[in-house]
Amino acid sequence: MSAATTSAVTISTPGYRVLSQADIIAEIERLPDVAAILGGTASDWRIRDVADGYMNAVFIVEGPDGGVCAKQSLPWVRYHGESWPLSENRASFEASYMKRLGGVVGELAPKLYHFDPSLQFIVMQQLTPHIILRGGLIEGRRFPKVAGDVGRYVATAAFHTSDLGVPFETKFEDVSLFARNHAVLRISVDLIFIDPYVEVWRNRFIPEIGAWARAFREDVALKTAVARHRNAFLSNRQALLHGDLHSGSVMVTEDETRVIDGEFSTFGPIGFDLGAFVANLVIAWYAQGGYDRDPAERDAFRAFILDQIATLWTTFRREFLALWEANPAAGDGYPATHFADAAGAARLSTIRSDFVDAIFRDLVAFAAIKMIRRVISYAQVADFMVIEDTVRRAEAQAGTLALARSLLKHPERYPDLGALLDAIPRFERAGLDPDAPSAR
């Protein structure tokens, strides 16, 4: 990515133009199936801007009978503006991701109604009364089904796009398609894997966390661990990932969970998606320490968060293994004919268990890397930003960074879920000095 000052917006999609609200109404008017969802005629429809993420224009359009969500990729990063150009082709990949997984994840994702490649314009199911999970976590609201649902979502999406779930020809066609989604992947690579460990104009962090940022820039062992996982992220095409599965990409009610925003979709290690979600739950846990809230209530909510991390992993593990056992001949990874007799069946059981153990190790490392990027890189999170007292904010962030450093530098201490859960409270008092005993 070039420095902002030297970049220029260019558009490579023929026919592309940025749609106004009136344009969006006009586009929808031409889609009878979508218009039927809204009911009435265009003059009855209301449109409002609901853009919340960093990247795209997003609107809700509502009519007498119902509503839809309309989304357009812009040729720049919406949050930053035109001085950060970005290929507008990314809605293509979000639509491809929704199409590829539509038959697999069922009601865990919104329905895709329409995709226009020349406008990079998507119309999908409106989610109402769902809210963004991140906001719910900040408010201390409990959504008891979300972690299990996300675990099931990742298990299903990953299995059915991996060498366990499909012949490799299917996987390679998918790989071919999603490998072209590299304009946004440059953002992932830079913001997640490179920027936090160097001084760069995009990094944003409060001065109080500066000693930690400096310590990370100088920590060769930490950067080595990050390098190992950056290379795995770039080289391991294990399954189709969501690629940005944080708590802002999940919409919830008490009963329902919907995963949205697949524009970062890419093939990579399954632990990357799981780690992203865990990182954001961990961030929610630490951020609670900076909120003015009744201590007993806070402790109970934190216990709920830890419980959700446990549920995410145990659900993923159970569902993924169940899919594999139910579909022993679906892919080329472990052909049923090679493990047909009793000895083979016993070995396959061990292989499966080793396979998910390796995913857990990846989860731990990618979770740590994701925690770090949310503190000392460009894309900050509301969990911390709502803490106005910057010392309290930095203290909450420091715990997150201390945990992340330990996860990356001492993976042998975190062989299983219990070890990970135990570690989270242990780093709460890490403090602003990265060399203090409490930070180790």
Added chain:
Amino acid sequence: MSAATTSAVTISTPGYRVLSQADIIAEIERLPDVAAILGGTASDWRIRDVADGYMNAVFIVEGPDGGVCAKQSLPWVRYHGESWPLSENRASFEASYMKRLGGVVGELAPKLYHFDPSLQFIVMQQLTPHIILRGGLIEGRRFPKVAGDVGRYVATAAFHTSDLGVPFETKFEDVSLFARNHAVLRISVDLIFIDPYVEVWRNRFIPEIGAWARAFREDVALKTAVARHRNAFLSNRQALLHGDLHSGSVMVTEDETRVIDGEFSTFGPIGFDLGAFVANLVIAWYAQGGYDRDPAERDAFRAFILDQIATLWTTFRREFLALWEANPAAGDGYPATHFADAAGAARLSTIRSDFVDAIFRDLVAFAAIKMIRRVISYAQVADFMVIEDTVRRAEAQAGTLALARSLLKHPERYPDLGALLDAIPRFERAGLDPDAPSAR
């Protein structure tokens, strides 16, 4: 791949037809640059069929001034016939491979003169007086530069298509292109990684080696090791591979080496290409035991083969590390900014050394897997086939299989080149009983 009896030839390339020799002359007549290489006019040109591999139609066309090699993909496996259909699109990938590496490997590959996508027809530099390396090895001829040249070829091709040598955007565009080359990859997956461990119509081996084949089908630990590497082959997009780098894909003179036949090109682990070449040198070593040749001469030639294996690895290692050191900021794998100070530089040196050590471990495993497929799967090799006495042939093959089994099941015994070279003679007397002490 379906069983032969249920398959039917289909053609998906518009305009495709199988070219006769007269058609090829007519095609070349329309290419002024190629016609100029031949000299004279079409009536002066001679064409002859030189197809040697399993897959394609290959001709040499010669005129008064020079010659070219013309190659067309057929919609079936040439060696097997129309009862084994295969997508004819594979010349596209061979041409793409030649184009992608043309500026990188220089004179180590023939020049591409012309590619016609609708005919899946390639015209390239004629290699003369080069011979196929496999034939030279069978005759006991020494080509002193080949192993070093192949080591340099793999180092260069791998580095410049990996996350060390190019930004990941470049790599992902390449990944996207070559991931579509899966029709031939099905052949690799089946014949190399699946067939040798099951009973299937395509397997061809002499009855004398039947006890070994059965032992391999029943060896759960062996199949587990193969599974691990099959999954790495399918999931690790480390670099662009040749994909079929055996001694039939290398043409030589005493002074020159040319790598040909890139139609199996795919992204995968670098050790796969190195392992393929090592496997075929190892096969040549064992096969020598079945040839009637003066013992002293045989021992000397075998020493030469071991020396070539050593040269391949040491050259690859030296050249690959030199490229990495000379291009520290070329890719996203290990950003120079993360390892800029003295501690970082020291660590990067360790990282590089670990990186090539991991490639060596892959080399050992993939070499073993490639040895096995050349004995108990479809595509047999001339090195063994020229041994008419099937007991002697099986004895040579048994040594190869015994070594391969040990390499796969006991990788800890083969941490370095010396251990690998020492092991080759040790299994020469393995014998036809896979359970005999000599076979362990």
